[in-house]
Amino acid sequence: MKTRKPFNKAAHASNDAIGKQTxxxxxxSMDVEAEENSNPYGVDILxxxxxxxxxxxxRSIWTEEWPFATVHIPERKTKFLIPEMxxxxxxxxxxxxxxxxxxxxxxxxxxxxxxxAVATGEYFxxxxxxxWTVHDVG
Numbered sequence: 001m002k003t004r005k006p007f008n009k010a011a012h013a014s015n016d017a018i019g020k021q022t023x024x025x026x027x028x029s030m031d032v033e034a035e036e037n038s039n040p041y042g043v044d045i046l047x048x049x050x051x052x053x054x055x056x057x058x059r060s061i062w063t064e065e066w067p068f069a070t071v072h073i074p075e076r077k078t079k080f081l082i083p084e085m086x087x088x089x090x091x092x093x094x095x096x097x098x099x100x101x102x103x104x105x106x107x108x109x110x111x112x113x114x115x116x117a118v119a120t121g122e123y124f125x126x127x128x129x130x131x132w133t134v135h136d137v138g
Contacts, residue, residue: 003120003122016044016056016058018058018090018094019044019056019057019058019088019090019094020036020044020045020056021094022056022058022090022094022095022097022137023044023045023054023056023088023090023097024036024045025137026088026097026135026137027045027054029137029138032047033047033048033049034046034047034048034054035048037053043055043080043085044056045088051084052084052085052086053080053082053084053085053086054085054086054087054088055077055080055085055086055087055088056088056090057087057088057089057090058089058090058091058092058094059089059090059091059092060092061092062089062091062092062096063091063092063093064091064096066098066129066132066134068129069128069129070126070127070128070129071089071098071100071127071128071129071132072111072113072124072125072126072127073087073105073124073125073127074122074123074124075110075122075123075124075125080102081102081105081106082102083102083103084102085101085102086099086100086101086102087099087100087101087102087105089132094137095136095137095138096134096135096136096137097134097135097137098132098133098134098135099132099133099135100127100131100132100133104127104131105125105127105131106125108125108126108127108128109125109126110123110124110125110126111123111124111126113126
């Protein structure tokens with residue numbers, strides 16, 4: 001049976017807004033018009049023109065270089081892995097963002113990964129680092 005990490009209000013408060021602002025800053029530098037989704041239960045960022053969205057996650061384990069060969073995307077995020085959605089991982093200092101398309105993420109298998117929040121039963125897409133593009137945020 002799959003287990004899901006319980007919602008952590010404190011972690012959300014310290015990571016959500018700053019992560020979204022970092023991705024919005026990156027998108028603006030790329031001349032992509034986007035805005036935060038007003039629906040708190042939907043995908044994090046929506047494009048103003050055309051089709052597209054971004055789901056954002058800030059990872060405190062990432063400072064300068066991503067420390068692993070793969071990036072784990074929680075199975076609980078599957079509902080957001082729709083066409084034209086890009087997953088954005090923001091580093092601890094909010095000066096780097098990794099991007100990967102939902103179509104790419106869905107190509108990879110889910111693995112059970114024990115972690116400090118959930119000891120057993122939580123699954124993650126195991127996406128090789130080569131599938132991600134890393135961008136500096138000025």
